[in-house]
Amino acid sequence: MKVLRKAFNQPLDPVVSKFVSSVKDDAHLIAADITGSLAHVAMLEKVGLIGSTQAANISGALQVIKEQAFNGQFDLDPEFEDVHMSVEKKLEAMIGDDAKLLHTARSRNDQVALDMRLYTLEQIGTIGWHLKILNAVLNEKAAETIDVVMPGYTHLQPAQPVSFAHVLNAFSEMLKRDEERFEDCKKRTACSPLGAGAIAGSGLPISPEFSAAALGFDKVFANSIDAVSDRDFLAEFVFDCTMTAVHLSQLAETLIIWCSKEFGFINFSDAVTTTSSLMPQKKNPDPVEIVRAKVGTVVGDLMSLLVILKGLPVGYNRDLQETKPPAINAAGTIVDSLKVMALAISEMTVNEEAMLKAASQPEMFATDIVEYLVNKGMPFRQAHETVAEVVAYARESKTSLAKLPVTEYKKYSQLFSEDVFQLFDARLSVKSKVSPGGTGNVQIKSPEGVKNHA
Numbered sequence: 001m002k003v004l005r006k007a008f009n010q011p012l013d014p015v016v017s018k019f020v021s022s023v024k025d026d027a028h029l030i031a032a033d034i035t036g037s038l039a040h041v042a043m044l045e046k047v048g049l050i051g052s053t054q055a056a057n058i059s060g061a062l063q064v065i066k067e068q069a070f071n072g073q074f075d076l077d078p079e080f081e082d083v084h085m086s087v088e089k090k091l092e093a094m095i096g097d098d099a100k101l102l103h104t105a106r107s108r109n110d111q112v113a114l115d116m117r118l119y120t121l122e123q124i125g126t127i128g129w130h131l132k133i134l135n136a137v138l139n140e141k142a143a144e145t146i147d148v149v150m151p152g153y154t155h156l157q158p159a160q161p162v163s164f165a166h167v168l169n170a171f172s173e174m175l176k177r178d179e180e181r182f183e184d185c186k187k188r189t190a191c192s193p194l195g196a197g198a199i200a201g202s203g204l205p206i207s208p209e210f211s212a213a214a215l216g217f218d219k220v221f222a223n224s225i226d227a228v229s230d231r232d233f234l235a236e237f238v239f240d241c242t243m244t245a246v247h248l249s250q251l252a253e254t255l256i257i258w259c260s261k262e263f264g265f266i267n268f269s270d271a272v273t274t275t276s277s278l279m280p281q282k283k284n285p286d287p288v289e290i291v292r293a294k295v296g297t298v299v300g301d302l303m304s305l306l307v308i309l310k311g312l313p314v315g316y317n318r319d320l321q322e323t324k325p326p327a328i329n330a331a332g333t334i335v336d337s338l339k340v341m342a343l344a345i346s347e348m349t350v351n352e353e354a355m356l357k358a359a360s361q362p363e364m365f366a367t368d369i370v371e372y373l374v375n376k377g378m379p380f381r382q383a384h385e386t387v388a389e390v391v392a393y394a395r396e397s398k399t400s401l402a403k404l405p406v407t408e409y410k411k412y413s414q415l416f417s418e419d420v421f422q423l424f425d426a427r428l429s430v431k432s433k434v435s436p437g438g439t440g441n442v443q444i445k446s447p448e449g450v451k452n453h454a
């Protein structure tokens, strides 16, 4: 690394040079870096620090580099420490001395802070889009399965019949919250640090407001020291990724259980399943299992980031460079996981009969029987105890609640009559839960608005 070392007598040791370089991660930041530089040039021209011909020269060449990077024709030079130096040196090779004006009143400290903000905003846009796609896929499946009834589980034990669509909608709600969380993170991310310099701002007549506006940011830093060292937005972004990864792992685990032979509620298509190198009959949900596992790496990213930030002395520290890999890994992992889940769910088939059979086990209706007694005037706690006694009796006498004669029911309460047997219908049980947000009141939120499928 030969650049910026006029005050030194020795070149940087090659081992050290490789160690401190951020070029590998910076491949993700080329577009952001150039966007930031374009705003900076516009500001330098506006305040008269550079002439309009020079500004046009610099901007034109920066656009060319951006295009080259987009077409894979501009690779970062490992000889340089980072994307900033690489772009500046490329610019110099293209337009000569005018390139030397670009870094006026700027430091790589405010530059990299801006790059990470722009990168984060772009990733939020991409993740938001893929969250929407997965949600649309879930909504579509829910609309198809509005009448499919399955057992609802608590503690993974059969609880009460629910609609399959209602379960899918539960995941939809999680993903909508994720989307909102990412949107909210934008507010604190879209704040420009340009003009903070290395730590103190500048003695030159710059306009941080102008460069912020050129970037489309409505906020500009208030304190130059905080501006170069603030990575709160990144921690927040990676937390948002973590929360999404947690939801995706819950969705993945749920689907994996459902596709087991023991449950047999769904089937994944061949496009998202793999087989065994030893057991030819195997059809394994590996991609969905990997989504379940990926949360581990994303939680790891969040931990790395927070620990890197913890205990830093105020001002820019090179440690901040190490906040890039966790953010880049978390973002990429979430996008890939969302794509895989959308594919897996859009192609999965639903085994309606197996679910209805499981949801029709007589004990699934115990709570309905409690509500039946409540409707006939019995206080809830007493009804709960009465039905618990009937359940215990049915278990002991190895019969089912549906087969127990009404005379036996009457031994526990005279409020029971023949109509109790009408309760043993999973579809009716679901339909009866019309309380707001209940499983009998399923709403499918399509992009056009809210359609009531109750």
Ligand code: ARG
Pocket: 022, 081, 082, 108, 109, 112, 318, 320, 321
């Ligand atoms: N290479 C650093 C990074 O990517 C930016 C340079 C920071 N400034 C410095 N004085 N070394 O985060």
